[in-house]
Amino acid sequence: MDYKNSYVAFLDVLGFKKLVYSKSNDDKEKIKCYFEIIKNEIKTLKEIDSKKEINYIVISDSIIITIEQNQDNDKSIDNLRQLCIAVGKIQYKLALHDIWLRGGISSGETYIDSDEKQIVGAGYINAYLLEEKHAMVPRVIIDNKIVYELGLESCDQLISKINKIEYFFEGEHYLFIWNWDSKNAIKIEQDIPLFVNYFYHISDDELMTIMNNIQESIYAEIGLYKKFKWVANYLISYLEYLNRRPLCRAKYNNYIGLLKTL
DSSP states (O other), X not given: OOOEEEEEEEEEETTHHHHHHOOOHHHHHHHHHHHHHHHHHHHHHHTSGGGTTOEEEEETTEEEEEEEOOSSHHHHHHHHHXXXXXXXXXXXXXXXXXXXXXXXXXXXXXXXXXXXXXXXXHHHHHHHHHIIIIIOSSOEEEOTHHHXXXXXXXXXXXXXXXXXXXXXXXXXXXXXXXXXSTTOOOSSOOOSSOBBOGGGGOOHHHHHHHHHHHHHHHTTOHHHHHHHHHHHHHHHHHHHHHHTSTTTSSXXXXXXXXXXXX
């Protein structure tokens, strides 16, 4: 087996078992939709030169995506960025269909054979345990240890490098920024340092769809309330940031007001 030092994302679909056991045609259609979205998104991603190195395996409700690290830190950071972009886009596309992911991204030696659906190695186990023990809500978190592996001093440095941030309003925001500015009242508890900002991909046309899906899930059953209240507050936090951008200026106040009522 040819092990490679890799970044590995392990993603899991919330409530997949319930979908499988359901006799509802809508739920069966949702499962079909899930597999089609994953297939189409990965195919699209691999057509992009910067993402050709991505490998993946889908087994039932688990999605595993890998990309090799590099001896050059800048190249490794770029590869990690490409993985975060891929993960965030898949998360967002599924959320549009009320399918929610949680997961972890870690690093380590990994062997993957996409054709044979085989994966083994420390990177895979690290990502799996990160999802199982710490993701908790619909989010994909990133292992703290990657910060020091890349020779950085803090999570803020990694966020800035992944997001390519030079000034406050500049950057891509693939990773969530906890402190958008000193006046921002954070709406979600900073219980982990790094997670993929999948609402970065949100458009005005799709905002109400996402909000309706959050509302649908938040009241589905008592055990889901805390998870999807977190999603609502995460979206509030991101929309409040967008509100302060020069071309927006309170554009999203009505949406924020609706989310706060959930």
